[in-house]
Amino acid sequence: MTSTQFQSAIAVTGLRKSFGDHVVLDGLDLDVPRGTVFSLLGANGAGKTTTVKILSTLISADAGAVRVAGHDLATESDAVRAAIGVTGQFSAVDNLLTGEENLLLMADLHHLPRGEGRRRAAQLLDQFDLVEAGRKPASTYSGGMRRRLDLAMTLVGSPQVIFLDEPTTGLDPRSRRAMWQIVRDLVAGGVTIFLTTQYLDEADELADRIAVLDHGRLVAEGTADELKRRIPGGHIRLRFTDQHSLDSAVHLLDHASRDNDALALRVPSDGGVRSLKTLLDRLDHRGIEVAELSVHTPDLDDVFLALTGNPNKEKVATR
CATH class of the missing domain: 3.40.50.300 (P-loop containing nucleotide triphosphate hydrolases)
Incomplete structure (x- = not known):
């Protein structure tokens, strides 16, 4: 290996x-x-x-x-x-079983000794904030509680x-964020x-x-x-304090689009640290002061739409 x-x-x-x-x-x-x-x-x-x-x-x-x-x-x-x-x-x-019984069933399927299975079930009920609900039928659980129990059942065997x-x-937003935290905790534990x-x-x-x-x-x-950063549309927005600084920056920066009312420029960029540093160095070298700067990059929706749907697309990868 x-x-x-x-x-x-x-x-x-x-x-x-x-x-x-x-x-x-x-x-x-x-x-x-x-x-x-x-x-x-x-x-x-x-x-x-x-x-x-x-x-x-x-x-x-x-x-x-x-x-x-x-x-x-x-x-x-x-x-x-x-x-x-x-x-x-x-x-x-299993809706007919309680939360605890669902976990004990999984413990049996993993051939855990009875005492160890009960300890594992109690530990997972506590970890997933299901202690009070543990003796109630799963049919009474909310969607978020069911997903937590489902994941707890997966963890009985310590995968x-x-x-x-x-x-x-x-899941509702609160339950989604609770599940996200559980995932982070699992990864922090080495899973x-x-x-x-x-x-x-x-x-x-x-x-x-x-x-x-x-x-x-x-x-x-x-x-x-x-x-x-691979998807077109990323840019840096620069805002200036006066028209003179804006005009100076327009003459210096290629492919920038200006917003006169806001005294701002939109400069195409991959959003990387190196390109941002290069841009600021150029402005500083000419003595052009920037009042405000913000970096805008495409989100994963843009990435997904740009990369999927074409069966003839060449295979590429970012490492």
Whole structure:
């Protein structure tokens, strides 16, 4: 095993999957460092669900090499299953059981001794703020409580890697933020999260790295900021105290658009530190004083729309 594989919670090379004549995954490469949140984005049909199903041993790949938690997916599938947890879009909670009984059932499925199972259930009820609700039927739970219980059930087996499939779908803003904090706490404890979500702000908020799938191919990968800087539309807005400073800046800066009423300029920029420093150095060299500066970059919605939808798009990646 290489040092890279040892450091990776998930390492994927050349992953391929077809259903009949329909190619779903076309040579996918992924590397997910341990103890991070990795988000996979893509339109419906891009291959997200198929990827998660393969990595969690639910279906087999046609080709490619995969290691999850240090185990080879093809030859050590039982070890992979023992190391992972999966929380799907639709809750696995049994409505007829109480929250505590749901957790004890999972403890039995993981073959935990009775005493250890009860201790684990009590610990998770406390961790997920479900102690008072623990003896009530799950059918009485709110959406946020059900999602917390669902994730708690996934954690009974102490997984190293958790696949979260749209974990906050249908939740109110307060419950979504509570779930985000739970994810952060899990990662701080060393767990790796593989996240799929329809909420781009969720990926922006949580993910250390983001990969974008389009028609079964990886079309971009990087941090949220790296991806945003790749999309046209980023700019720096400069506001000046007087017309003379504005005029001087217009003559100095190429491709800047001016707003005379606001005494402002909009200068195209990738939003990076280097380009910002270069711009300020040029202005300072000419003695042009800036009253106010703000950096504007595209959001992940812009990234998503720009990178997906074209089946002939060349494969590119940000490292």
